Amino acid sequence: MKSIKLFKEQDADIFFIKDKVVAFIGYGNQGRSQALNMRDHNIKVIIGNIPDLYRKRAQNDGFDTYNISEACQKADVMFLLLPDEIMCDIYQKDIEPNLKVNDVLVFAHGYNIAFELIKPPKEIDVLIIAPRMIGIGVRECFLNKEGYFSFVGIKQDHSENALQILLALAKGVGGLTKGGIETTFRDETVLDLFTEQGFGPASSQMMMKPIQILTEIGIPKEAILIELILSGKMKHTFNNMRDYGVINQMNLLDLRTQYGVLSRGLRYFNVINKILEKQEGILKHIESGKFAIEWEKKISKVKLSIIKFFASRVGFGKLEKKVRKNLNIPEVDLWEEIPYPSLEEIQEKAKITNQLEDFLHYSEF
Ligand code: NDP
Secondary structure: OOOOOEEOHHHOOHHHHOOOEEEEEOOOHHHHHHHHHHHOOOOEEEEEOOOOHHHHHHHHOOOEEEOHHHHHHHOOEEEEOOOHHHHHHHHHHHHHHHOOOOOEEEEOOOHHHHOOOOOOOOOOEEEEEEEOOOHHHHHHHHHOOOOOEEEEEEEEOOOOOHHHHHHHHHHHOOOOOOEEEEOOHHHHHHHHHHHHHHHHHHHHHHHHOOHHHHHHOOOOHHHHHHHHHHOOHHHHHHHHHHHHOOOHHHHHOOHHHHHHHHHHHHHHHHHHHHHHHHHHHHHHHHHOOHHHHHHHOHHHHHHHHHHHHHHHHOHHHHHHHHHHHHOOOOOOOOOOOOOOOOHHHHHHOHHHHHHHHHHHOOOOO
């Protein structure tokens, strides 16, 4: 078992970056919050962004803004806070050609380095500072001093000073208040992807499937969805798990509930082994890099749009739309970015037609 290192604010000294120009490349969810936190430590911060609304926002926030390549030329440290999918192209075009010896490249997620989609030159430091917090929370938790956890690590230490620089930068973006856990690009990436692919789908499938048995005994769908999701009860349970611990928070429940939860938990032992087998397969796929290879293929993007198409129109997706309408909850469509595929597009993709049946039943219950 690896022993962990948890770095706190007192382990870091801003002195190590006080003369550096720090560029935040991308001024989106993470970029804006991290840049504002860093500036509050009196560090010279500049923004690299394409000329658009995000850049305007950075200007309105009082930052000097530049095109990405220009920002890289001016800076000593570059936080790459771009969407992971487009990062490689931008890195090759605008960032790598402008890197100087002893520059520092910082990633907020390990994916592109872990799977060698980006291979930085040897003459720079390469660091990871990955907040375990959404962008807006990075700023809020800094301002209210609550702090957030982060994963921090070093891939390349050309300056032979990378640890001090890492800790100073992590403190600058507010990532050491709760603590920065030492990690590697690989571990951060595998954990992140496994949380998405191993935990997420298993729990949502387990939530969707029993709806059928509840409706069969006459419970209205509206009541089921209010109980499961719309009431926000689950959110409270998760918050209690965070605040008090998964087992300890049980003591907040009445005795009948505690008995029901714990005694029936035992009945899932056999079933859970099957799920565990699936999760092991998913984990191997991530670790070996096969998932990254799969996601690079164009066909995966088509597959995604088809699954999303069906998930929103049949089964649980359809039910949710109907229930929300019945309860007068306004619909906000968040799916504009990926256009639904045309029927021809679906038919053309012969390679995946044998999976269409699975897609169709994705959210069935
Ligand atoms: P966003 O989607 O918020 O976008 C970041 C920036 O990228 C924006 O300034 C955007 O500007 C710019 N951008 C988008 N497309 C292009 C393009 N084609 N060319 C140039 N610039 C472009 O990203 P996030 O902040 O969510 O993620 C940044 C990094 O942080 C990622 O590595 C992510 O994995 C990591 N991370 C994210 C977390 C989160 O909660 N979101 C949590 C932890 C890590 P514009 O729109 O103006 O083009």
